[in-house]
Amino acid sequence: MSAITQIAPAVAETAPEQQWRRPSYWPFVLPALVVVLAIIIFPWLFTIWMSLNEWKVGSPTTFVGLANYLRLPADPRFVEAVWHTIAYTALSVVLPVILGTFAAVVFHQKFAGRGFLRGIFIMPMMATPVAIALVWTMMFHPQLGVLNYLLSLVGLPPQLWVFNPNTVIPSLVLVETWQWTPLVMLIVLGGLAAIPIEPYESAEIDGANIWQTFRYITLPLITPFLFIAGMIRMIDAVKSFDIIFAITQGGPGSASETINLYLYSVAFVYYDLGYGSAIAVVFFFLIIALAGVLLYLRRRTMWTEIGGGA
Amino acid sequence: MAHFGPTRRALLQGTLATGALGLTGFPARAEPQWKKYAGTTLEVNLVKGPRGDNLQKYVKEFTELTGIKVESEQIPEQQQRQKAVIELASGKPSFDVIHLSYHVQKRQFEKGGWLADLSGYMKDPNLTAPDLVESDFSKAGLQYAKNDKGQMLSLPWSVDYFVLYYNKELFAKKGVAVPKTFDEMVAAAEKLTDPKEGIYGFVGRGLRNANMAMWTNFYLNYGGEFLDAKGNILTDGPEAIAATKLYQTLLTKVAPPGVSGFNWMESMASFTQGRAAMWIDADGWAPPLEDPAASRIAGKVGYTVVPAGPKGQYSSTYGDGIGIAAASKNKEAAYLLCQWAVSKTQGARLLQAAGGVPFRNSIIDDPEVRKGVKSQEWLQSVIDSSKISKLGLPIVIPVAEFRDLVGAALTATLSGGDPETELKKAHEQFRPILERSEKA
Secondary structure, three states: OHHHHHHHHHHHHHHHHHHHHHHHHHHHHHHHHHHHHHHHHHHHHHHHHHHOEEOEOOOOOEEOOOHHHHHOOOOHHHHHHHHHHHHHHHHHHHHHHHHHHHHHHHHHOOOOOHHHHHHHHOHHHHOOHHHHHHHHHHHHOOOOOHHHHHHHHOOOOOOOHHHOOOOHHHHHHHHHHHHHHHHHHHHHHHHHHHOOOHHHHHHHHHOOOHHHHHHHHHHHHHHHHHHHHHHHHHHHHHOOOHHHHHHOOOOOOOOOOOHHHHHHHHHHHOOEHHHHHHHHHHHHHHHHHHHHHHHHHHHHHOOOOOOOOO | OOOOOOOHHHHHHHHHHHHHHHHOOOOOOOOOOHHHHOOOEEEEEEEOOHHHHHHHHHHHHHHHHHOOEEEEEEEOHHHHHHHHHHHHHHOOOOOOEEEEEHHHHHHHHHHHOOEOOOHHHHHOOOOOOOOOOHHHEOHHHHHHHEOOOOOEOOEEEEEEEEEEEEEHHHHHHHOOOOOOEHHHHHHHHHHHOEHHHOEEEEEOOOOOOOOHHHHHHHHHHOOOOOEOOOOOEOOOOHHHHHHHHHHHHHHHHOOOOOHHHOOHHHHHHHHHOOOEEEEEEEHHHHHHHOOOOOOOOOOOEEEEEOOEEOOEOOEEEEEEEEEEEOOOOOHHHHHHHHHHHOOHHHHHHHHHOOOOEEOEHHHHOOHHHHHOOOOHHHHHHHHHHHHOEEEOOOOOOOHHHHHHHHHHHHHHHHOOOOHHHHHHHHHHHHHHHHHHHHHO
């Protein structure tokens, strides 16, 4: 009896406090929740709903089930766009990652004027893509552009750059690479700064040369950072729109039309919102899948408990 | 002392005006009640360009005449078309008056039921000036503005004819005559081309979609028609293949490198730099070509009609109109503005600035108006083109898809694609799209 009477007041004291506290979390979560629902979840569900309808601006909509998705594999423009996207993305991930790593290793050395040169090197990243695109369009011009002039100085024949279907994607990747190599460099520089010094000391004692040091120590240790950089680059490259649109509008013909540009044309030039939404949904899952693969690979390369310090 | 009746001067002016109208053969109808909608504010959405400029520059006069306030914005063509469609489809457009591109939007706007019917207003003497009658608009204008039921859904504003621009200096240097036929044009272009000097005989749009506007002029002159009686598309037939071969020859053999990415702007740059001897495009480029600050060939430009093909000579025709959103609450006031925009005064200004060509015959046929045009040679090419005018694109809903798909086929021929194969491939894709949109 006495034990119970002793405990009871304690319970009575804490209970009202808990009751007051538990529901009180919601008001704090709610604004964020509403925003997420309104600008992420709802548009998402609505896009999926639109993709199941024949939905053309100016015409009544009808439910067609998966018909829009079934159109995709039979649409040569879409299939081509997928290949263009893959080629464009692969090149614009690999080149900046290789060059960016190289630049990071160089800028990790201590030499006079390093800070200043680093500053210059990251400048392309700060410029507006559309402005860059317009400048590059002028530089690519086969008759008046500076690139062909530079080629002529070293005795090479003039190129058509973005005006030839065979060279348009590499030429666009050139712009992407020029702009985004600095980003990779910054990420990798962060990685290099996190590497402990001991492995290098022991490698030196063992007589490793520069290449061996890089290949067997630096590279494995910065791999998690490379995956981060690769993932950021990949997501950026897959959804790249501004540079391609401003320079070629997907041309010549449709030689540089990526999924994103095709999606834009379908939805906002042809006003076929249903089909456009179907493309958007497929595109979304493609990005998710690619990001998933990279995340998985990154987990396998982590070398510290907290994920390579990244 | 308060004065209620008309002053003697106003009365006199009115009598004179009526008398003058009577003399010129117009029915002596009263002027519309311009002031009736004073105090209204109109929102106007315009395509960026000389037509929009011409309206904005003088709109104060309209406000003085009617007491109607006008708020207008000009948006670059591509974005304006998107904005217009999205807003009209929403049912609550932010504008009363809309500037539309007939060759792209006619069927789409009709199908959406987005424009107010102006036929009734045009018959109402309280709203319409006596000189604004349907029969004053050119055939192309009425084809564009009227729907199947014969309702006027907009007022035809400015027409674009395709013409041939040529560089007189280069022609004289090589002793080449101005071509009258396609064969002569190819021969002339070959003679004028000199890659070592960086000079080419011909330049024109190679960019997908934009290139269709020029290509259709070739197609028409080879005797092509866009649709058969049942509405099937015909642009992959023998005429189309012949037109594409000409297109391919011109743009690969005698045009500057990189032309596959050229729209009118890049073509014009080549031409004004003196690096291309001939250029086929819309008639509105005389002002920049003749501007010494922007052009190295000012004063040396010749203007003439597009050369004849084996089956005829036409000028590919496109056009703009000005209409009223069906959802607008100020339709009468908006109508007054549309009427003013296509009025004789405004039309004459547009023509004299070489910024566009009015659809109204009474304007371009007026010797006084003609006298005010700076380049008489340009004017003559426009007048000659108007006599051989033919609509330059099929009147269908999916015009954008048509231009993209067939345009891409054309561009593909510039990097070695076979005209017939490329056209067939494009039409295999386009036919189902056309069927889907027209039957719905």
